[in-house]
Amino acid sequence: MKRKGLRFYLHIYRKILAQDIKSKMSYRADFIISTIGMIFTNISGFVGFWILFRNFPSINGWSYHEMLFLYGFSLVSITPVQCLFDNNWSLRQQVYSGDFIKYCFRPINLFFYYQSEVFDIKGLGQLAFGIGTIAYSWSRIGLAFTPLMLLKLIVFLITASLIMIALQNAAAATCFWIQNSFYVLDLAFRFKDYAKYPVTIFSTVFRFIFTFIVPIAFIAYYPSLVILRPDEIPLLSWLSPFIGIAFFFVSYKIWMRGATRYSGTGS
Amino acid sequence: MAGIIEIKNVTKEFRVLNRREGLKGSLKDLFSRNYKTVRAVDNVSMSIQQGEIVGYLGPNGAGKSTTIKMMTGVLEPTSGEILVNGCVPYKNRTKNAENIGVVFGQRSQLWWALPLIESFRLLKDIYQISDSGYDEMMKLYGSLVDIEPLLHKPVRQMSLGQRTLSDILAAFLHDPKIVFLDEPTIGLDVSMKAKIRTLIHALNKEKKTTVILTTHDMGDVDALCRRIVIIDHGKMLYDNDIEHLKSFFGSYRTLKVRVDGDLAAQTQQIQGQYPDFSVTCDEQEEWISVLVDEDRQKVLDVLSQLQKTHRIKDMQLEEISTEEVIKKIYEEGVR
Incomplete structure (x- = not known):
């Protein structure tokens, strides 16, 4: 048997993805309605944002366009978790009903196999929204557009995504230990709403929580500082890529440990 | 020769929380770690x-x-x-x-x-x-x-x-x-x-x-x-x-009959006729089942005897089911 490296998994993933998209397209009404829903969700988010800034020209020293940048940044960074890790939402149900056991019989990584099963194509629309917002605010703030800046942007977007994914993995994995874990997952996902504000607007206690306990400040705030405030970058911003990788790894370990502990209901 | 699957003295135990009854019990369960061990295998x-x-x-x-x-x-x-x-x-x-x-x-x-x-x-x-x-x-x-x-x-x-x-x-x-x-x-x-x-x-x-x-x-x-x-x-x-x-078990057949009259009384009466066989009744379907050991008495003899004493409306003959085999093995062991 050949060793199963990254290439093997990429190959499998590409195939599953292609099949999944093909089959999703076959439910055309479902696809169109959910896309419209997604667009309205995003528009309403923008409207709320716009109304807020009609009344306050800036928040704690952050201008409208800088906040918009943060907003777009958070939109893009939650896209991977929505597109690629959406199956985490049904984990609880599958563990409860015992269906989860079917994932344990394949000779491939359990976490990979489970997450590969669902690809949420709607997230791509959100990605387009996010990129548009970043591009717009980027030009309005008058930031330089150099390859280095682009590289920074991409690295920190990946960082932010990793943290969002890690949060959701860990929250979803709680269902291996507790029965009613929906609230944990829901809570974790709601936290992302706070990610689009600069962490400095919160009190010290929350600033501490959002930095070290539920690290949502790393989803948009710390990474954006590198681009928006190049003169006053805190150490935490530079550390965030490593923190992102570490959090992802830890969440993966938690998830796998939970899955190993899982014993299935009788059948 | 070593088999493709070899299982030796395998035991599997689960720890299960002892649940108490009622709301008060549930509240207590929140704090207690009172487990019992269940041996599944x-x-x-x-x-x-x-x-x-x-x-x-x-x-x-x-x-x-x-x-x-x-x-x-x-x-x-x-x-x-x-x-x-x-x-x-x-x-x-x-x-x-x-x-x-x-x-x-x-x-x-x-x-x-x-x-x-x-x-x-x-x-x-x-x-x-x-x-x-x-x-x-x-x-x-x-x-x-x-x-x-x-x-x-x-x-x-x-x-x-x-x-x-x-x-x-x-x-x-x-x-x-x-x-x-x-x-x-x-x-x-x-x-x-x-x-x-x-x-x-x-x-x-x-x-x-x-x-x-x-x-x-x-x-x-x-x-x-x-x-x-x-x-x-x-x-x-x-x-x-x-x-x-x-x-060992092939000699058992289940004879099911539907008869006139009160189900429970009839069941009792048939049981009295055949004290050696187990007689049960299914109230919903109104079947009376007699588990006949053919080494002792042929199932057709039982049927013809029953015909003399009861009015049989319907009958069925069944091989012993897995459930019954297992039940018998569990109750009597394997000779």
């Missing part, structure tokens, strides 16, 4: 040879699924040793998975939205099946079942029978050494059951695949298994040829 040993079809029987909750989960590497035994293909399943789950196939009754393992052929192609990649191996298998499938209409149908649109058939084909696709079938014929109609039995039998013969089959359907066992293992309350009760079991 108790000191089970068996050795299974390559190419065997073994019927693994027992009532619900007997420990069958737990044993299978241990053999597939999902669960770790509390004590004892399991070797499947010479490796410890729990420690090498993915490696073990390459050599086994699993079908869990009503839970399809195929991709719900995909046509069967796409699922097969994905499995081909996941199990790294060679092109020639894949083609050979598809050819074999084509000769055994009418596979064409299934291939291009998404799994979600299939009937339960088609889905089960597809799941079985998928489990054999990578030519595994062992296939575990957990109640494969549950909920299927008679012709589908027959089709599936024929398929399993043919694949076992053709590929020398070892098959572990759990079922509640004695028809499955009769059609497929030469050896059966019976387990109840986690303990192994029987492990031998099916012929041996049949010679």
Whole structure:
């Protein structure tokens, strides 16, 4: 048997993805309605944002366009978790009903196999929204557009995504230990709403929580500082890529440990 | 000779929270760590040879699924040793998975939205099946079942029978050494059951695949298994040829009659006539069942005697069911 490296998994993933998209397209009404829903969700988010800034020209020293940048940044960074890790939402149900056991019989990584099963194509629309917002605010703030800046942007977007994914993995994995874990997952996902504000607007206690306990400040705030405030970058911003990788790894370990502990209901 | 599956003194225990009754009890449970230990599998040993079809029987909750989960590497035994293909399943789950196939009754393992052929192609990649191996298998499938209409149908649109058939084909696709079938014929109609039995039998013969089959359907066992293992309350009760079991229990038949008059009174009266046989009644269907030991009295004699004393409206003759065999073994042990 050949060793199963990254290439093997990429190959499998590409195939599953292609099949999944093909089959999703076959439910055309479902696809169109959910896309419209997604667009309205995003528009309403923008409207709320716009109304807020009609009344306050800036928040704690952050201008409208800088906040918009943060907003777009958070939109893009939650896209991977929505597109690629959406199956985490049904984990609880599958563990409860015992269906989860079917994932344990394949000779491939359990976490990979489970997450590969669902690809949420709607997230791509959100990605387009996010990129548009970043591009717009980027030009309005008058930031330089150099390859280095682009590289920074991409690295920190990946960082932010990793943290969002890690949060959701860990929250979803709680269902291996507790029965009613929906609230944990829901809570974790709601936290992302706070990610689009600069962490400095919160009190010290929350600033501490959002930095070290539920690290949502790393989803948009710390990474954006590198681009928006190049003169006053805190150490935490530079550390965030490593923190992102570490959090992802830890969440993966938690998830796998939970899955190993899982014993299935009788059948 | 060492078997393909070797199980030695395997025990599996679960820790279960002692639940108290009522709201107050639930509140107490929140804080107490009062566990009791439940032994799902108790000191089970068996050795299974390559190419065997073994019927693994027992009532619900007997420990069958737990044993299978241990053999597939999902669960770790509390004590004892399991070797499947010479490796410890729990420690090498993915490696073990390459050599086994699993079908869990009503839970399809195929991709719900995909046509069967796409699922097969994905499995081909996941199990790294060679092109020639894949083609050979598809050819074999084509000769055994009418596979064409299934291939291009998404799994979600299939009937339960088609889905089960597809799941079985998928489990054999990578030519595994062992296939575990957990109640494969549950909920299927008679012709589908027959089709599936024929398929399993043919694949076992053709590929020398070892098959572990759990079922509640004695028809499955009769059609497929030469050896059966019976387990109840986690303990192994029987492990031998099916012929041996049949010679022991084959002489039992169940005679069911519908008679005029009050059901309970009639049941009592018949029981009085045949104190040696167990007489039960099914109130909903209004059947009175007499479990006749034909070594003592022929079932037709019993029927003709009953005809003299009762007005029989309807009658049925049944072979002893798996449930009854297991019940009898459990109650009386194996002579």
